[in-house]
Amino acid sequence: MAQADPSLSQSRAGNTTTAGSASIAGPAALASRRNRDFKERLIGAVLFVCAAVSTLVTVGIVGVLLGESLLFFREVSVVDFLTDTRWTPLFQDPHFGILPLASGSFLVAAGAALIAIPVGLLTAIFLSEYAGPRLRGALKPLLEILAGIPTVVYGYFALTFITPILRYFVPSTDVFNAAAGAIVVGIMIIPTVASLSEDALRAVPEALRQGAYGLGATKMEVATRVVVPGALSGIVASFILGISRAIGETMAVTIASGNMANLTLNPLESIQTMTSYIVQVSKGDTPHGTIEYQTLFAVGLTLFVITLLMNVLSQWVLARFREEYE
Amino acid sequence: MTTEPMGRAPAAFHRRRHLKGAAFAVFALLATLVGVVALGILLVDVTMDGLSAVDWDFITAFASRLPERAGIKAALAGSIWILGLTALVAFPLSVAAAIYLEEYAPKNWFTRLIQLNIANLAGVPSIVYGILGLTVFVRAMGLERSIISGALTLSILILPVIVMAAQEAIRAVPNSIREAAYGLGATRWQVVRHQVLPMAMPGILTGTILALSRAVGETAPLIMVGAVGFIAFTPSGLGDRFTVLPLQIYDWISRPQDEFHALAAAGIIVLLALLLTMNAAAIILRNRYQKRL
Numbered sequence: 059m060a061q062a063d064p065s066l067s068q069s070r071a072g073n074t075t076t077a078g079s080a081s082i083a084g085p086a087a088l089a090s091r092r093n094r095d096f097k098e099r100l101i102g103a104v105l106f107v108c109a110a111v112s113t114l115v116t117v118g119i120v121g122v123l124l125g126e127s128l129l130f131f132r133e134v135s136v137v138d139f140l141t142d143t144r145w146t147p148l149f150q151d152p153h154f155g156i157l158p159l160a161s162g163s164f165l166v167a168a169g170a171a172l173i174a175i176p177v178g179l180l181t182a183i184f185l186s187e188y189a190g191p192r193l194r195g196a197l198k199p200l201l202e203i204l205a206g207i208p209t210v211v212y213g214y215f216a217l218t219f220i221t222p223i224l225r226y227f228v229p230s231t232d233v234f235n236a237a238a239g240a241i242v243v244g245i246m247i248i249p250t251v252a253s254l255s256e257d258a259l260r261a262v263p264e265a266l267r268q269g270a271y272g273l274g275a276t277k278m279e280v281a282t283r284v285v286v287p288g289a290l291s292g293i294v295a296s297f298i299l300g301i302s303r304a305i306g307e308t309m310a311v312t313i314a315s316g317n318m319a320n321l322t323l324n325p326l327e328s329i330q331t332m333t334s335y336i337v338q339v340s341k342g343d344t345p346h347g348t349i350e351y352q353t354l355f356a357v358g359l360t361l362f363v364i365t366l367l368m369n370v371l372s373q374w375v376l377a378r379f380r381e382e383y384e
Numbered sequence: 385m386t387t388e389p390m391g392r393a394p395a396a397f398h399r400r401r402h403l404k405g406a407a408f409a410v411f412a413l414l415a416t417l418v419g420v421v422a423l424g425i426l427l428v429d430v431t432m433d434g435l436s437a438v439d440w441d442f443i444t445a446f447a448s449r450l451p452e453r454a455g456i457k458a459a460l461a462g463s464i465w466i467l468g469l470t471a472l473v474a475f476p477l478s479v480a481a482a483i484y485l486e487e488y489a490p491k492n493w494f495t496r497l498i499q500l501n502i503a504n505l506a507g508v509p510s511i512v513y514g515i516l517g518l519t520v521f522v523r524a525m526g527l528e529r530s531i532i533s534g535a536l537t538l539s540i541l542i543l544p545v546i547v548m549a550a551q552e553a554i555r556a557v558p559n560s561i562r563e564a565a566y567g568l569g570a571t572r573w574q575v576v577r578h579q580v581l582p583m584a585m586p587g588i589l590t591g592t593i594l595a596l597s598r599a600v601g602e603t604a605p606l607i608m609v610g611a612v613g614f615i616a617f618t619p620s621g622l623g624d625r626f627t628v629l630p631l632q633i634y635d636w637i638s639r640p641q642d643e644f645h646a647l648a649a650a651g652i653i654v655l656l657a658l659l660l661t662m663n664a665a666a667i668i669l670r671n672r673y674q675k676r677l
Contacts, residue, residue, distance in 0.1 A: 094571065101573045102488050108480035109489070112502050112547070115540050119512060122519045180415030188409055189416075197416060204423045206594075206659060208601030210630045211652050214637050215426050218433065218645060248419045278405035299507070306509025308604040309630075313637055333511050333604070340518065340608045358515045362508065369507035 123362055126355035133349050139356065145319035145335075147353050154353065156360055158319040162236065162329035163361075166311055167304040169240025169325055170247060174300050177244075178251025179286075179293060185252070186259035187281045198253075205249035213313030216242040221314065228326055234316030237325035242310050247300040254299065258292020259285055263383045291379035295372040302368035306361065308333040332361045430656075434649025442650055446616040447632065451643035456651055459632035461618035462531065462611070463600055463658070466628055469535035470542065470599050475592055478543050482550035482588075487576050506544040513541040514608025522609050529610025532622040537605050542595040549591020553584040586670045593666035597659045603630040629655045 131139070134154045142155025181201070185194050216238040224238060225231045262285050270280045286293065316328035317338050330338070335357055344351045445455025481502075489495040517537030527533045557580050565575045581588075606628060614635065615627040627635075629651060636648035 098571050098573055105480050105484035105488055108477050109484040109498050113498060116501050118520060119516050122516055177415045177418045180412045184412035184416045188412060200420050200423060204419050208630055210603045210634050214648055219429050245422045276401055276405035278408040308511045336511050337604060337607055358512055362512050365509055369504055
């Protein structure tokens with residue numbers, strides 16, 4: 059600013075006074091102004107490039123996943139991949155059916171949702187409708203800490219704390235089982251569901267609550283029949299996002315739920331999710347170019363498509379069913 | 385509420401409604417405590433399993449096949465390297481992207497595309513970033529299974545998180561400040577550099593530190609780019625092989641012996657202490673900047 063302003067006033071002065079002074083000050087001022095414009099445009103361009111990097115990342119992800127998956131699908135038909143009920147890529151007689159892995163992921167996600175959806179929504183209702191500012195100020199940071207705990211820690215907790223409890227009650231439970239993974243993943247996504255739902259509940263205007271109270275409603279009736287329906291799009295979006303996170307969760311299920319591709323609905327059995335298969339393969343030194351290496355990308359692509367669809371769905375729900383309040 | 389059932393004692397009806405309301409309030413409180421209690425049990429469980437193993441030897445010893453000699457020196461050094469490098473790459477890139485989107489971007493389809501894209505990237509599972517890192521950094525760019533491959537992978541993983549936090553902080557700067565600066569003849573960059581950024585910085589830094597603490601806790605993408613649990617040296621350059629705390633912990637959890645599980649718990653205590661320090665730093669930083677403004 060300090061450099062630019064004098065030259066600006068000078069050039070203005072030069073234009074209005076004698077032609078002689080203009081010929082001295084004018085070009086210099088113009089040059090510095092051109093210099094400044096160039097600098098401004100350069101900065102704008104650099105910032106644009108940085109913003110565009112994010113699109114490159116997406117192009118990279120899609121390109122990488124599709125590229126190697128195409129090689130995979132040259133060997134294995136898409137129909138087999140989607141319908142074969144066995145996933146045994148390392149056996150003498152290899153089968154490449156994604157169903158056992160997908161069912162493992164959905165078993166964990168369903169169990170996690172069973173915990174996180176009711177607990178998360180009730181937490182949101184309590185924080186938004188019942189808790190006073192001081193209690194809320196004490197509870198929210200605790201939930202943030204819960205959200206910030208690394209997934210490997212949840213895996214440890216599942217394996218050394220949850221599983222022994224499960225085995226105490228049902229001795230036939232496998233050491234690695236879907237239920238332990240589902241329980242910790244459920245705990246892990248409580249903060250996601252709770253905080254997004256709470257945002258939606260708090261966006262419902264106070265006047266609607268007061269109106270219901272005026273009609274004689276109790277606090278519970280206000281919360282469940284006025285506020286929750288008014289915030290439904292945000293609440294449903296938070297459920298979908300939470301489930302999407304549960305499907306993408308990796309370390310806790312790798313540690314707690316095992317590495318055995320198993321088409322089952324029994325949560326006490328050992329299973330393998332899509333994510334833990336990817337970890338299992340990449341831990342070994344799988345040579346590049348083999349079909350085993352390519353399975354990594356086919357499974358990764360499936361995982362990416364499922365989570366992307368769920369994220370898009372949650373954004374769509376949010377936009378499509380939003381109640382507009384002034 | 386106006387359609388009160390006829391023929392039933394109104395007093396009993398209302399008493400039931402209010403009882404139901406009170407029960408619901410208690411129920412909601414209990415549900416809220418589920419998360420809090422789970423956090424408490426988790427912390428107590430880890431502390432009881434691992435606290436006795438945390439001492440100076442544990443922090444200064446390398447990994448070992450003998451549990452009584454094993455430590456986290458290489459893992460802690462690797463985590464600090466990863467933290468520093470990731471910050472160096474992700475912070476300028478993300479803040480620049482946020483400045484562009486908030487202060488420069490025209491309102492057109494491409495800007496909307498970038499914005500939508502960043503929101504979607506934030507929802508991509510971290511293991512998918514690992515696949516990208518393995519293919520692009522480790523193989524295509526020939527960076528091998530090095531610390532720089534890991535840092536670049538984590539940088540793009542937390543990029544959308546920092547961008548969104550920075551955008552929110554920049555958006556919170558009142559428009560009157562910008563207009564006053566423009567009125568004095570400032571250029572767009574001068575407005576950003578001298579007015580918007582200083583005011584938005586506390587929010588940007590808080591978001592960055594929280595995103596970095598997520599990077600420090602990540603395991604899966606680093607397994608993909610080839611970090612391993614057993615490393616007996618500290619990294620000395622960008623091309624070195626490495627391990628990080630979460631991976632060392634994972635390695636110990638995967639072993640069947642109880643002694644290694646105790647080591648894993650000890651590692652978790654150190655990791656959580658590191659994360660807690662970072663979060664505390666974020667809060668202190670935010671408070672100090674807020675006072676100055």
